[in-house]
Amino acid sequence: MTHDIAQPRSLSGIKPTGQPHWGNYFGMIRPALELAADHDAMYFIADLHALTSVKDGAAVRRDSLDVAATLLACGLDPTRTILWRQSDVPEVLELTWVLSCATSLGLLERAHSVKDARAKGNDLNHGVYSYPVLMAADILLFDTDVVPVGRDQKQHLEMARDMATFVNVAWFGHPAGGTVDDTVPWDGQSLKRPRALVRDEVALVPGLDGQKMSKSYGNHIAVFADPKTLKSRIMAIQTDSTPLAEPKNPDTCHVVALYKLFATADELAQLRAHYIGGNYGYGHAKLALLAQAEAHFAPMRERYQAHLARPDDLEDLLRDGARRARTIAAPVLHRVRSAVGLPGQPHR
Numbered sequence: 001m002t003h004d005i006a007q008p009r010s011l012s013g014i015k016p017t018g019q020p021h022w023g024n025y026f027g028m029i030r031p032a033l034e035l036a037a038d039h040d041a042m043y044f045i046a047d048l049h050a051l052t053s054v055k056d057g058a059a060v061r062r063d064s065l066d067v068a069a070t071l072l073a074c075g076l077d078p079t080r081t082i083l084w085r086q087s088d089v090p091e092v093l094e095l096t097w098v099l100s101c102a103t104s105l106g107l108l109e110r111a112h113s114v115k116d117a118r119a120k121g122n123d124l125n126h127g128v129y130s131y132p133v134l135m136a137a138d139i140l141l142f143d144t145d146v147v148p149v150g151r152d153q154k155q156h157l158e159m160a161r162d163m164a165t166f167v168n169v170a171w172f173g174h175p176a177g178g179t180v181d182d183t184v185p186w187d188g189q190s191l192k193r194p195r196a197l198v199r200d201e202v203a204l205v206p207g208l209d210g211q212k213m214s215k216s217y218g219n220h221i222a223v224f225a226d227p228k229t230l231k232s233r234i235m236a237i238q239t240d241s242t243p244l245a246e247p248k249n250p251d252t253c254h255v256v257a258l259y260k261l262f263a264t265a266d267e268l269a270q271l272r273a274h275y276i277g278g279n280y281g282y283g284h285a286k287l288a289l290l291a292q293a294e295a296h297f298a299p300m301r302e303r304y305q306a307h308l309a310r311p312d313d314l315e316d317l318l319r320d321g322a323r324r325a326r327t328i329a330a331p332v333l334h335r336v337r338s339a340v341g342l343p344g345q346p347h348r
C-alpha cells in the first residue's frame, strides 16, 4: 500500500442507481482512475445519495456491488486506491449535520438538482434538498484537494467550497468578508477547500439523441451492455436523413461525437474524410463505432463479470476500504467537533 501523504488527494463518488454508462465512464470513472497514478485516490459508492430517488432496497444493494465491480473492472487498483461504500462511514452523516447548520436555504434553493426536480414535478423530499450538503460532507470529511466529475457536478463543488468557507469563518476564526484567496495555503486546522476537476473533452458525453447521456433520459449506453444490446443501442443513435451518396457533416453527428471517445486521431480523421467524401452511410459509421466500443469494453466486461460472481470478495474489499477511509475521516471530524463545541470524541 503506497499512500504518500505528499500527494494531493482526489476523491469522487458514484451513485448506485443502475448500471454505469458511457457518460459516467468517460466523464468521471476514467479520469478518476487516471488520477490515481499521482494522487492519493479515494472513491466511493454513494448509496446514501441513491436513496433520494431509489426506494427499492434490493436494487440499491445490487447496484452498489455493480458499481464496485465496474470500478475494479475499469482498472481501480484497491492496493493503491481506497474504495468504499458511503454508508459504511457514518461519520459523513455527522459532518452533514454540522454543514446543514452552516448552509442557508437560499443556497440550497439555487441547486440545479432542486430546480430540475421542481420543473419535472418530481418528489422533492428533504433528501433532495440536503443532497449538496451530504455531498459536501463526503468531500470535506477527507481534506480532499480535487474532485474529478462531469460538468453537471460543478455547481455542487462550488457549494461545497461555500460551506467550507462558512464553517471556517464561523468556527475556525478565518477572516469574514474578503474574497477567499486560493493562493493562500491551507492552514491544516480548518476545512480544506476542494476544487472540481472537469476534463473539457469529456465534460458532456452525448446520448443517443445528442442530449447529455443520462440514465434518467433513457438515452444511455451501458458500459457493460452485452454485444447484442450494445449493437441495438448504437443502431438507435439518432441521425438525419441525408442520403447515402451525399456528403455528411461530421461536426453535428452524434455517432462521430461518440466515436471520438474511442478513436485515435488518425481513425477520427479517416471517419471525417468518409463523411465529407459521401457514399458513406450512417450505418457504416455505427458499425465502426460498434467495433471500437467492443474492442474497448470487451476485456473489461469479462473482468466485471468475474468480480460480480464473487460478491463476498467485493464486500470484503468494501469493508476494508471503509476501515481505511474512517481512519482518515476521524481526525477531520475531531477537528470539527472540537471547533463547534461538541466533545472531540463522542462518549460511545
Ligand code: ADP
Residues within 6 Å of the ligand: 014, 015, 023, 024, 025, 026, 027, 028, 029, 148, 149, 150, 151, 152, 153, 202, 203, 204, 205, 206, 212, 213, 214, 215, 216
Ligand atoms: P446520470 O446523469 O446518468 O444519473 P450520475 O449523475 O450518476 O449520472 O453521474 C455520475 C458521474 O458521471 C458524475 O461525475 C457525472 O458528472 C458524470 N456524468 C454523468 N453523465 C455524464 C455525461 N453525459 N457526460 C460526462 N459526464 C457525465
Ligand code: TRP
Residues within 6 Å of the ligand: 011, 012, 013, 014, 015, 046, 049, 134, 135, 138, 139, 147, 149, 153, 156
Ligand atoms: N452527486 C454525484 C453524482 O450525482 C455523486 C456524488 C456524491 C459525488 N458525493 C460525491 C461526486 C462527492 C463527487 C464527490 O454523480
